[in-house]
Structures are given as C-alpha cells and as structure tokens.
Amino acid sequence: MQRSTDGFAATLQPGRWAALVWVLLSVEVLDELSSGVPSAAAAAVGSEFAVSNTAIGALLTAFGLLALFVEPPLFFLADRFPRRWFVCGGLLGFGVSCFAAAAAPSYGWLFLALLLFGPFSGAGVSLSQATLVDADPARAERWLSRWTLCGAAGDLATPVLLALLALGGAGWRSAFALCGLLAWAQAALLWRRQFPDEHREVEAPARPWREALAEALASRPLLLWAVALVACSLLDEILVAFTALHLRRDLGFADPAIYLVVACFSVGAIAALLAAERLHEQLAPAPLLRAACGVSLVALVGFVLSGSLPALAGWALLLGAGSSLHYPLAKAQLYRALPGRSGTAIAVAGLLAPAELALAPLIGLFADGFSLGAALLALSAQPLLLLAASGAARPPRPGHASDAPTPPAEGGPGGPATPQSSIGG
The missing domain is CATH 1.20.1250.20 (MFS general substrate transporter like domains)
Known part of the structure; x- marks a missing residue:
C-alpha cells in the first residue's frame, strides 16, 4: 500500500482508500460532537425536565449501559460477516437514536434514546476505527493519532455548535437532530465505498467461533x-x-x-x-x-x-x-x-x-x-x-530490536510504507 508524506491534510491512502479514510475519520468527529451534547447542555436539559443533579448524572451513564451487553458479541460477529453491514447499520441506528433524543417528550424517553445510542455508536464508530486500521495496519499508530485528533475536534465543536444554535433561538434538540442527519449522510457515503475486507485476494474459511474466541482470550x-x-x-x-x-x-x-x-x-x-x-x-x-x-x-x-x-x-x-x-x-x-x-x-x-x-x-x-x-x-x-x-x-527474545526507529519508506514520498515496530516487539 502506497503512502504520501506531504503533511497531515495530504497524507491519504491513495486511490480507492482516500474517500473511505476521510469519511471514517469524520465518523469520530460526529460521535464526540453528539455524545457531548447531554453534558454540555446538562443545565438546559435539567431545567426543561425539572430533574435532579443525580438524574443528570445517570443520564450521562446511559450511553454505556446497554452497550456493555451488546457490543462484545456484535464486534465478534463483525469479523465473520461483511463489515459494511455493521458500520452502515450502526450509523443508521445512530441517526435514529439522535432523532429520538431530539423529539424526547420526557426525561425517561431521553434516557431510553441515549441507552440505544450506545450500541449503535459501537457498531458505527468503533468498527469504523477498526476498519481504518485494517486499511493500513502498518501505520496503526498514525491513523489512531489522527482518529484521536478528530475526537478532540468533535469535543471542541460541541459547545461551539450549541452556542451558534442558541444565537438562532434553538437548543440541544436541534443539535441532536443535526447529528442524526449527519449520521445518515455518513451511512450513505460509506455504503458506496469498498471496505478492506472486500479486497482480500484469498478469503480464508471462517473458523469455528469457539475456537476463534478461545484463541483471542489466550x-x-x-x-x-x-x-x-x-x-x-x-x-x-x-x-x-x-x-x-x-x-x-x-x-x-x-x-x-x-x-x-x-x-x-x-x-x-x-x-x-x-x-x-x-x-x-x-x-x-x-x-x-x-x-x-x-x-x-x-x-x-x-x-x-x-x-x-x-x-x-x-x-x-x-x-x-x-x-x-x-x-x-x-x-x-x-x-x-x-x-x-x-x-x-x-x-x-x-x-x-x-x-x-x-x-x-x-x-x-x-x-x-x-x-x-x-x-x-x-x-x-x-x-x-x-x-x-x-x-x-515484550517477548523474551534477546537481541530483538523492537525499539528501533522506523526506517523511511523506500523511494521517498509515494514509496511503499514500512511497517512500524510493535511495542515490546
């Protein structure tokens, strides 16, 4: 797989991966933006529904409750079936949960919407990250640094978006509705792209799931x-x-x-x-x-x-x-x-x-x-x-140069990427 070294904005996977990479990175921006709305607008939500601080705190935990039980088997299945189904389906559900939050008539309905948000976010967002790493595993650290940077941008965007909406007389409900529309747009864009698991030249037969899980846990x-x-x-x-x-x-x-x-x-x-x-x-x-x-x-x-x-x-x-x-x-x-x-x-x-x-x-x-x-x-x-x-x-292999710096790609910019060393070898 080729690479470019012309800087952050220009460092894209060539050809068929470029558009996929940018949409996947935008998924993390949207996730941090939308998940930050309840905390950034906590005062407004508490006033509208007349609930206690404890209830607001409980609302912020709703994202992870259902995901505790749904995400592990979902992620495991994503290695055995087309990844596109899980990512795009997750983003569609992400959008639905955002619309449900925007239209919530009570605190209970808002809690339920955010409860559903968690596993849909897991499928759409966590598997988008995994897909990005699959597209270029030799440079996983670099892609995950960019992913984290996009998340930081989403964090900063949340209060900015709420402030702009407030200037126009809107509030947190409009923020959720906008996030829902963006999630559906991302799902449509990703459905048209080819994923890394669709480019394998030889498709290995699926191993029994118990054997695969036992190997992972070992x-x-x-x-x-x-x-x-x-x-x-x-x-x-x-x-x-x-x-x-x-x-x-x-x-x-x-x-x-x-x-x-x-x-x-x-x-x-x-x-x-x-x-x-x-x-x-x-x-x-x-x-x-x-x-x-x-x-x-x-x-x-x-x-x-x-x-x-x-x-x-x-x-x-x-x-x-x-x-x-x-x-x-x-x-x-x-x-x-x-x-x-x-x-x-x-x-x-x-x-x-x-x-x-x-x-x-x-x-x-x-x-x-x-x-x-x-x-x-x-x-x-x-x-x-x-x-x-x-x-x-670190594996017990004497003389293993796991900490050696990554040598530059042969041929300079556009040359083949050299896999980076893993930590501990």
Whole structure:
C-alpha cells in the first residue's frame, strides 16, 4: 500500500482508500460532537425536565449501559460477516437514536434514546476505527493519532455548535437532530465505498467461533493491552471532572478560571496530536509511549502541587499533551495483538467495559476518603499501567530490536510504507 508524506491534510491512502479514510475519520468527529451534547447542555436539559443533579448524572451513564451487553458479541460477529453491514447499520441506528433524543417528550424517553445510542455508536464508530486500521495496519499508530485528533475536534465543536444554535433561538434538540442527519449522510457515503475486507485476494474459511474466541482470550498481549486501555479514561473525562472540583473546592477558583484550565487540557492534546505526525516518523511506538507516560507523570504531580492559575494552566497544557498519545499508541498494540481480526480484538476489550465504568465512582470514593488532590494523583495509574503493559508485552527474545526507529519508506514520498515496530516487539 502506497503512502504520501506531504503533511497531515495530504497524507491519504491513495486511490480507492482516500474517500473511505476521510469519511471514517469524520465518523469520530460526529460521535464526540453528539455524545457531548447531554453534558454540555446538562443545565438546559435539567431545567426543561425539572430533574435532579443525580438524574443528570445517570443520564450521562446511559450511553454505556446497554452497550456493555451488546457490543462484545456484535464486534465478534463483525469479523465473520461483511463489515459494511455493521458500520452502515450502526450509523443508521445512530441517526435514529439522535432523532429520538431530539423529539424526547420526557426525561425517561431521553434516557431510553441515549441507552440505544450506545450500541449503535459501537457498531458505527468503533468498527469504523477498526476498519481504518485494517486499511493500513502498518501505520496503526498514525491513523489512531489522527482518529484521536478528530475526537478532540468533535469535543471542541460541541459547545461551539450549541452556542451558534442558541444565537438562532434553538437548543440541544436541534443539535441532536443535526447529528442524526449527519449520521445518515455518513451511512450513505460509506455504503458506496469498498471496505478492506472486500479486497482480500484469498478469503480464508471462517473458523469455528469457539475456537476463534478461545484463541483471542489466550493471547497474553491482547489481554495486557485490553487492561491497559481501561485505564485510558482516567486522564480524560475523569481528570476534567475532578480538576473542576479541586479548583473550586480546594483552591477557590471561579468558573472562568476553571474553564480556562480545562481548555488547556484540550489545547495541549491537539498540539501533541498534530506533532505526532512527525514523531511517528522519528520514534518507534515503544519509546514514544514511554516518553508520553513520563511527561504525564511529571505534569500530573506538578499540576496537583500548583496553586496559581498560570502554573496550573502550564501544567495542564503539558498533561494534555502527554496523555493524548496514550490511547492511540495503546489501541494500536491491541489491534496488532490479533492481526486481521480487529472486531474480535475490540470485542475482548469490550468485556472489560464494566471496569471502566467503575473507575469514576472509585476515584470519587478515594477523594471522599482522602482528598481531591490525592484523587488526582491516583490518576497516575494510567501512565503507570501503560508502562507496565509495555514491559510485560515484550517477548523474551534477546537481541530483538523492537525499539528501533522506523526506517523511511523506500523511494521517498509515494514509496511503499514500512511497517512500524510493535511495542515490546
């Protein structure tokens, strides 16, 4: 498979993959945009339906409840049947759930709409990501960094969209309706494209599902990276939530200062993900992950020990930059642990979703028992666990140069891509 090295916007899969790649990346933008509407518009939703803060908190968990049971078998089946069915069907259901949320006459109906949103998002969005990696597995880290960058763009787009709609007299319902239309448009575009599994020259016969699942569950690297990925939500939404509490309750900052510090996390992340385009050319995945984890650990300690707004903003920029690379680098290794079976890989990771949902309450209990500062320091479990997974996944093969930088593609721009080393070999 050929590649271009003319920069982020121009680095596309050639020919038949170019349009597919861009639509797949846009799916992540839409997912983060739409899933951010309930939290960004929480005050408006609470006022309209006259519900408590507890009810709003429960609403934000609705996305993952049904998905806990539906996604693992769905992802497993996506390796055994045409991927197009799952991605496009998921996006159609994604649109339906958005329209249902937009038209919800009560809190209960809105909760139900978001409950259905979860598995449809899993099929349409998670399998879009898996398809993107399948299209160019040798450069999984780069594609997943771009995927994460698109997600960050979607996060930033949510409050902007709501603000623009508010200027026109509209609100969160209109935002959901717009997201539904965009999801259907993406489904129509992807239905016309050819997927990676449709380009296999030799189609291997399907293995018995029990045998395939047993092999996946016996893969030590797959399980290690699945566990490590669970922790990758710590320095994300959980960090933002407990940072806001720490700044308000411990340091006495007002909302504008809190929003500034939280925005610095996103700005640092976007800057690092843009820089990752070059970093992936200069460093193999293993040293890049170790560097990102080291930066995150130092920045987290500095952040917790700081008390002034400039210092907090500076450490937040650095923390956002370091932590932004954790997910794409770790997720790439999950896919590499089970080559050609991306659906099964994320199905196994999905089995640990209950543990991920339990992280926020556990950190809350830790904060109540100790302090908010101590709870923030506990988030260092994310980089520490990633470092442990990186070391444990290294196969015992002496002299194996897993950390060697990726050599440049032969022939310069447009030459064949060289597969990157996996972390730990």
